[in-house]
Amino acid sequence: YVRGADFWERSLQNWQSEFLAVGAMIVFSIYLRQQGSPESKRVGTPNADHEPTY
Template identity: 50%
Template sequence: MNDSREPRRGFWRENSLTLAFGIAFLVVLVCQAIAGHAEFNEEMTVEGLQPLGFGAYLTSSDFAVDVTENWQSEFLQFFLYVFGTVYLVQRGSPESKPVGAAHTTTGVEG
């Protein structure tokens, strides 16, 4: 008899790295939005302007610039490294599959 929970458990286990980093990305993005909103409104108050609501801040160019700068400096580099180590090879590197090995042998020692 097949257990209907088994495929779901397999999905979580087989995709745990992607899910963990996806959740981490969303948590960091939300924290950045909250901190950025507070800082932006503090600057607005110092300049004698009206504070912005959270939704308005999320659609502002200030938030977009902050996210883009953060993406360029950290997330893009990490993304490129991770996917680069999947498809590119470096002789002698522990992160790389053996030179000349097929893409399907990634993670196989040899």
């Protein structure tokens, strides 16, 4: 089964969709942090000093 073309086609399609989803999350998190989102902490602030806003 591993040597079949169907296995590799499905594996690469799954990898491609996961790669795009994770890449989009990384880009959006960087963008929101740079824009000063109220849900993000300042770059130099330790995690213990950050109070989440609800």
